[in-house]
Amino acid sequence: xxxxxxxxxxxxxxxxxxxxxxxxxxxxxxxxxxxxxxxxxxxxxxxxxxxxxxxxxxxxxxxxxxxxxxxxxxxxxxxxxxxxxxxxxxxxxxxxxxxxxxxxxxxxxxxx
Amino acid sequence: xxxxxxxxxxxxxxxxxxxxxxxxxxxxxxxxxxxxxxxxxxxxxxxxxxxxxxxxxxxxxxxxxxxxxxxxxxxxxxxxxxxxxxxxxxxxxxxxxxxxxxxxxxxxxxxx
Numbered sequence: 001x002x003x004x005x006x007x008x009x010x011x012x013x014x015x016x017x018x019x020x021x022x023x024x025x026x027x028x029x030x031x032x033x034x035x036x037x038x039x040x041x042x043x044x045x046x047x048x049x050x051x052x053x054x055x056x057x058x059x060x061x062x063x064x065x066x067x068x069x070x071x072x073x074x075x076x077x078x079x080x081x082x083x084x085x086x087x088x089x090x091x092x093x094x095x096x097x098x099x100x101x102x103x104x105x106x107x108x109x110x111x112x
Numbered sequence: 113x114x115x116x117x118x119x120x121x122x123x124x125x126x127x128x129x130x131x132x133x134x135x136x137x138x139x140x141x142x143x144x145x146x147x148x149x150x151x152x153x154x155x156x157x158x159x160x161x162x163x164x165x166x167x168x169x170x171x172x173x174x175x176x177x178x179x180x181x182x183x184x185x186x187x188x189x190x191x192x193x194x195x196x197x198x199x200x201x202x203x204x205x206x207x208x209x210x211x212x213x214x215x216x217x218x219x220x221x222x223x224x
Contacts, residue, residue, distance in 0.1 A: 006155075031210055042216040043201070050210055058211060090155055092212075098143035098163065098205070101212055103156040 003027070006091050006104035013111050019078040021107055023091030032074035033092040033101070034058075034066065043090065049074055081111045114139045114206045118215035125192055126223055133187040133218045135202035140180045146212065147176050147187050148201045156201065160187070192222045 007022035025032065033048040035058075045058030047066040055066050063085060067075045074093075078085055091104040115138040125131050135145070144163050148156040160169045160176040162185070168177040175188040185202055199219045203212035 033211055035214075040216075043203075043214040045211045048211050056210075088153075092156075094210075100144075100158055100161040101146060101203075102158060103148070105155040106153070108153070 004091055004093055004102050004104040006089075006107050008107050009105060011107060011109045013078075013081050013109065015082060015111060017078075017081045017111075019081050019109070019111075021076040021078075021089055021091075021109070023074045023076070023093075023104055024072055025074075025093040025102070026072065027093070027095070027102075028071065029093035029095050029099075029102075030071075031094045031096070031099075032068065033094075034064075034074065034076045035090045035092065036060070037088040037090055037106075046076065083111050085109065086111045114142075114204060114213040116202060116204060116213050116215040118200075118202060118218050120218060121216065122219040122221075124221040124223065127192060127194060129192050129222075131189050131192055131220075133189070133200050133202075133220070135185040135187070135215055137183050137185075137204050137213075139204075139206045140183050142180065142204045142206050145176075145178050145185050145202060145204045147174075147185075148203065150199045150201060150217070159200075189220075192220075194222050194224050196220060196222050 004025045034046040035043045049055045049068040065077045089107045094101040147159045162178040173190040199217040201217045203214040
């Protein structure tokens with residue numbers, strides 16, 4: 001079974017902190033994605049990566065950056081956390097553009 | 113940009129009923145369409161993937177169909193059970209991008 005693992009289920013951070021969310025997949029997938037999910041807004045794409053060191057902005061990249069130094073790991077970075085970044089963050093991976101996407105268990109981030 | 117709509121937003125049915133969840137999308141040039149299940153506070157679990165060349169996929173009591181020409185997909189759940197209670201999300205990726213575009217989901221409650 002494909003496994004996508006996010007480093008934390010719950011995080012509480014203070015405004016202005018630099019926050020790292022880590023995601024690891026074990027199936028050698030080329031594509032990895034970061035989404036955030038908010039009530040009434042659904043899932044929105046923040047960034048995705050289709051290869052090591054390659055990244056593309058999604059619909060809401062402002063305030064975020066990403067890093068993909070190894071194929072299996074995709075990190076989301078909040079440069080200076082703000083309260084409006086309180087959300088559920090979901091990582092996903094897929095083998096190709098048309099491949100089945102698999103999600104991690106989610107990280108509930110609260111910024112106070 | 114691909115727009116995905118799910119109707120209804122919420123549905124309550126008694127145990128044992130057969131039910132249909134609807135998903136529509138604006139861009140018929142899709143790679144695939146995927147149905148997910150999400151339990152409260154959890155990540156997404158992939159249920160079914162329909163490639164653009166396929167018309168339907170089945171897994172157990174679940175059957176998903178795809179009609180690209182009309183921009184519609186349906187998820188049929190047979191003999192519903194209380195354990196089916198969850199939010200169901202559909203998503204597609206058009207052949208202009210890698211990432212999935214999500215509907216806002218249908219919240220299903222199956223009552224004993």
